[in-house]
Every structure is written in C-alpha cells, then in structure tokens.
Amino acid sequence: MAQSPRTRTVLTLFTARDSVQCHRVRLVLAAKGVSYERVAVDEGKPPEDLTDLNASGTVPTLVDRDLVLYDTAVICEYLDERYPHPPLMPVDPLSRARLRLAMVRIEQEWLPLVATIHAGGRPADTARKRLREALVASVPLFKASKFFLNPEMSLADCLIAPLVWRLPALGVDLAREGKPIVDYGERIFRNPGFARSLTPEEKLLRE
Incomplete structure (x- = not known):
C-alpha cells in the first residue's frame, strides 16, 4: 500500500505514525480497498511536500489530484462518496x-x-x-x-x-x-x- 513519498499516485495521504484521526482515515481507505501513497509525518516535522499543500502542516491531509483536504471528518465523508462501494453510511x-x-x-x-x-x-x-x-x-x-x-x-x-x-x-x-x-x-x-x-x-x- 505504501509507496515512495516522491512518487505521487492518484491518492496521497500524509499521516502521523500513531494518531486516532489519521488511523480513522486509513481504516476508511482499507475498508474501501483503495490503493494510495502513505507518507509518514513525524510530529512537529511536516515535510515541505505537506506544507506546500497545507500551510498548517497538519495531518491527516489527503491529496486527490488537485484536491487537498485536511479536516478528518470531511476526508472520510469524501472518501465514502468518492468510492461508494462498500458504503460506510446507512441509506436512510x-x-x-x-x-x-x-x-x-x-x-x-x-x-x-x-x-x-x-x-x-x-x-x-x-x-x-x-x-x-x-x-x-x-x-x-x-x-x-x-x-x-x-x-x-x-x-x-x-x-x-x-x-x-x-x-x-x-x-x-x-x-x-x-x-x-x-x-x-x-x-x-x-x-x-x-x-x-x-x-x-x-x-x-x-x-
């Protein structure tokens, strides 16, 4: 699943090594079976790639082509709609x-x-x-x-x-x-x- 942080695929996730919110996004991606590039970010040391995309350098940050998302709930809802199978929210x-x-x-x-x-x-x-x-x-x-x-x-x-x-x-x-x-x-x-x-x-x- 993880690839070189310098080889940008369709989806790139900048993620902490141990974080509930980052783990949350990774679990959504795993549930969807979506391949992505995982870029590990050490606390307090955001890479230049990340700060160029998200000035605050916070994680999780998801990049999908020209789209950059950095609110965890928004990322999860986006992934559920972007990859609708299996659905991760009820219909009603x-x-x-x-x-x-x-x-x-x-x-x-x-x-x-x-x-x-x-x-x-x-x-x-x-x-x-x-x-x-x-x-x-x-x-x-x-x-x-x-x-x-x-x-x-x-x-x-x-x-x-x-x-x-x-x-x-x-x-x-x-x-x-x-x-x-x-x-x-x-x-x-x-x-x-x-x-x-x-x-x-x-x-x-x-x-």
Whole structure:
C-alpha cells in the first residue's frame, strides 16, 4: 500500500505514525480497498511536500489530484462518496444523522481526553477515569447492533475502532463492565482491512 513519498499516485495521504484521526482515515481507505501513497509525518516535522499543500502542516491531509483536504471528518465523508462501494453510511437519513451526531460527540468529548492522557502528568489520571466512565456509559450503544448503532460497518466504526485499539496503551481498563466494547473491538480487529490500516508503530500498541 505504501509507496515512495516522491512518487505521487492518484491518492496521497500524509499521516502521523500513531494518531486516532489519521488511523480513522486509513481504516476508511482499507475498508474501501483503495490503493494510495502513505507518507509518514513525524510530529512537529511536516515535510515541505505537506506544507506546500497545507500551510498548517497538519495531518491527516489527503491529496486527490488537485484536491487537498485536511479536516478528518470531511476526508472520510469524501472518501465514502468518492468510492461508494462498500458504503460506510446507512441509506436512510435518520440513521445517518444519528451516526454523525455520535461522531461529533466522540470528537468533542472523547478524543480530547486521549490527548490529555498522552500529555501525561496528573491530568492524565483524571482523563483516564473520565474516558473509562464515558465508554462504560455508552455500552448500550455498542450492544444495540453488530457494529456501532448499525448492522454494517460505518464511518463511526472507523473512528471508534482506532480508539478502542489504543485503550490498553492508554491505561484504560474497561473490566467486565466494558466487555461488550472489548468484544466489539475484537470483531473489527479480526478484519484483514483493520490490519492493513495499522502503521508499524500502532501494531506495537497491542504487543
């Protein structure tokens, strides 16, 4: 999947080596079976190729010919529409809206806790507790269907699965209360597409 960063294919993804949001995009691409050029970006060291395209140098940044996208949710929705098979959102508007609201909530409430844990120090302990409580409180949503609020894998799963993959490395133990979430994660982790979405650094998070 990964190619030389100097040989531009139709799709190029500038991605961090370990990031929930970057992993989210890579999982969408893997689910779609789309070939792309993966350019690994080290934190705080954006390559000139990236800053020429996106002045802020943020990742993920997706390049599709003359189109440059650097908002994660926009990238994922674009890929789902650009490569419609398999679809990663339900057909009916109500289900789509429910999943979109869930993703907004996770981005606004859960991912900042992940960032706080990564930052370390005393606030990290509080963030671990809050993240665990938020996940356990959401167990009924994980039990409602085979995937998150949906019988088929969706863009919401592409956001949630990378987070669940990181829970052991984050020091978040869901214990028996969170078993439905652990089981949910294992169903997705067994998919070959999930394995393809991982960077070498992310594979080590579970070793």
